[in-house]
Amino acid sequence: MTEPAAAWDARLKSLQELTLRDKAWRYQGEGNANVVLSVPADGTVVRVMKEGEGGGAETTAAETLSLRLRFCDAVRRTFFDGGGCHVDVPVPMRVSAEELREIDRVIRPHRPPGRRHKGLGLAGCLVAVCPDYTVLPPTDVPGVWCVEIKPKQGWVHEDDVAVGGVRTKCPFCAHQYLKLCRGDVQRPSGYCPLDMFSGRRERVRQAVRALLRDPQNNLKMFLDGDPLAATDDGFGAAAGEARGSIRRFCALVAGALLGDFEGYPDGRDGSEDDSEEEEEHHSAASGAVPPASCDFAGAVPMPRHCVLHEILTMQQMQTSGFAAVCSEYDGRHPRDPQFGHVDRLRLNDDAAAWTSVDGYLVAATARDCSVYVTFRGRPSSSSTAVRVKVSDLDPKPLSTVDKHRNRDANVSLACRQYSVG
Numbered sequence: 001m002t003e004p005a006a007a008w009d010a011r012l013k014s015l016q017e018l019t020l021r022d023k024a025w026r027y028q029g030e031g032n033a034n035v036v037l038s039v040p041a042d043g044t045v046v047r048v049m050k051e052g053e054g055g056g057a058e059t060t061a062a063e064t065l066s067l068r069l070r071f072c073d074a075v076r077r078t079f080f081d082g083g084g085c086h087v088d089v090p091v092p093m094r095v096s097a098e099e100l101r102e103i104d105r106v107i108r109p110h111r112p113p114g115r116r117h118k119g120l121g122l123a124g125c126l127v128a129v130c131p132d133y134t135v136l137p138p139t140d141v142p143g144v145w146c147v148e149i150k151p152k153q154g155w156v157h158e159d160d161v162a163v164g165g166v167r168t169k170c171p172f173c174a175h176q177y178l179k180l181c182r183g184d185v186q187r188p189s190g191y192c193p194l195d196m197f198s199g200r201r202e203r204v205r206q207a208v209r210a211l212l213r214d215p216q217n218n219l220k221m222f223l224d225g226d227p228l229a230a231t232d233d234g235f236g237a238a239a240g241e242a243r244g245s246i247r248r249f250c251a252l253v254a255g256a257l258l259g260d261f262e263g264y265p266d267g268r269d270g271s272e273d274d275s276e277e278e279e280e281h282h283s284a285a286s287g288a289v290p291p292a293s294c295d296f297a298g299a300v301p302m303p304r305h306c307v308l309h310e311i312l313t314m315q316q317m318q319t320s321g322f323a324a325v326c327s328e329y330d331g332r333h334p335r336d337p338q339f340g341h342v343d344r345l346r347l348n349d350d351a352a353a354w355t356s357v358d359g360y361l362v363a364a365t366a367r368d369c370s371v372y373v374t375f376r377g378r379p380s381s382s383s384t385a386v387r388v389k390v391s392d393l394d395p396k397p398l399s400t401v402d403k404h405r406n407r408d409a410n411v412s413l414a415c416r417q418y419s420v421g
């Protein structure tokens with residue numbers, strides 16, 4: 001049953017207070033929009049919106065959080081209902097402004113310098129609490145590894161493949177050249193999301209291998225909840241330590257993403273094949289350098305219950321090419337709400353009200369979410385407990401269409417500069 005929006009709003013008015021003063025906690029990480037703290041004793045994380053994320057002209061912090069929770073709930077029911085339990089809806093709580101100010105001060109030295117220009121949002125004093133996906137119960141038994149992957153856009157609408165002649169690079173791989181121009185990355189990533197979402201096990205393994213080499217902001221690793229630092233070689237050494245070899249690690253993660261462990265309540269490990277253990281070749285085929293062209297054509301269907309299939313289905317909510325999305329966006333009413341698609345997705349009872357822009361915005365969330373694969377198990381063991389979770393399913397505002405139009409124009413310029421098609 002879909003709860004009315006008013007019920008979600010009312011819930012935020014009578015929230016339980018949370019204080020971290022009597023608990024050990026630490027800075028866990030952050031993205032563009034949220035800072036995340038972990039509370040190891042509770043096995044939870046506290047996600048705090050950054051300033052400017054709520055309380056804008058149109059929406060208050062409470063409305064923003066209510067929208068996020070409603071959207072996450074609708075997304076879970078619509079796209080992640082296959083029994084894999086990949087999505088949890090966070091629990092809203094209230095933390096005093098004074099405590100948030102203190103937390104902001106304490107975490108500052110731990111934050112990446114490039115992210116410090118935005119502090120914690122104090123308006124509304126609202127936070128979202130969810131399980132810490134980097135650990136497994138019981139939390140006092142060490143040896144839990146977690147890899148967090150932001151897989152990005154794994155499917156391109158046919159009208160967008162054809163745009164501007166024959167396209168050789170997918171959006172992620174083309175975007176690398178803009179990041180290169182801006183000095184955000186040292187070299188283009190060897191990772192291609194079309195491999196990750198190809199449904200072909202070997203390509204998925206290679207995608208994970210490429211992410212280990214070029215993690216950028218697309219792969220993080222944790223041991224017992226603590227973030228590990230990448231070396232010049234990325235996370236290869238950590239992956240080798242986790243499973244005995246990089247090859248076994250990639251096989252395990254690819255298997256988890258393809259749903260191998262779901263349906264095995266005893267956590268039986270069905271993904272690894274020791275006979276495939278082989279030397280690492282630093283060739284284009286294994287993702288060391290980006291291939292000249294992304295493989296747009298070779299995808300095969302994935303198991304319906306697997307997390308990659310669920311994310312891909314959500315990405316495929318984009319039902320028209322980006323040019324058509326832009327022209328619908330340009331013709332909209334200037335006062336159209338930024339998050340109208342949230343309740344249209346939730347109610348889902350009036351197909352006529354659903355627009356190409358709505359579909360594009362839902363797809364945009366699925367292009368920016370993160371997947372956590374967490375496991376405990378000795379490298380030599382044939383039985384591994386593996387959990388797969390998805391987070392960062394926040395709705396994107398209507399203005400995302402314009403943001404993407406500008407981004408795409410800059411990506412094209414950068415690609416031309418590098419003579420990349």
Ligand SMILES: O=P(O)(O)O[C@@H]1[C@@H](OP(=O)(O)O)[C@H](OP(=O)(O)O)[C@H](O)[C@H](OP(=O)(O)O)[C@H]1OP(=O)(O)O
Pocket residue numbers: 031032033175217364368396400403407
């Ligand atoms: O546009 P993209 O593909 O660069 O994605 C943005 C991400 O950049 P990335 O390329 O993954 O480094 C960007 O990530 P970073 O801040 O670069 O780590 C955000 O996730 C951003 O979302 P939002 O503005 O916080 O809602 C993302 O923006 P949206 O596209 O989701 O609006």
Ligand SMILES: Nc1ncnc2c1ncn2[C@@H]1O[C@H](COP(=O)(O)OP(=O)(O)OP(=O)(O)O)[C@@H](O)[C@H]1O
Pocket residue numbers: 028029030031032033034035036045047130131132133134148220368370391392
């Ligand atoms: N449930 C969780 N368990 C463990 N760690 C988490 C969890 N949620 C978030 N994190 C950590 O905090 C980081 C930032 O969180 P998140 O991706 O939600 O931020 P964001 O600002 O929404 O990101 P983006 O830039 O993609 O919009 C994540 O990359 C992850 O390392």
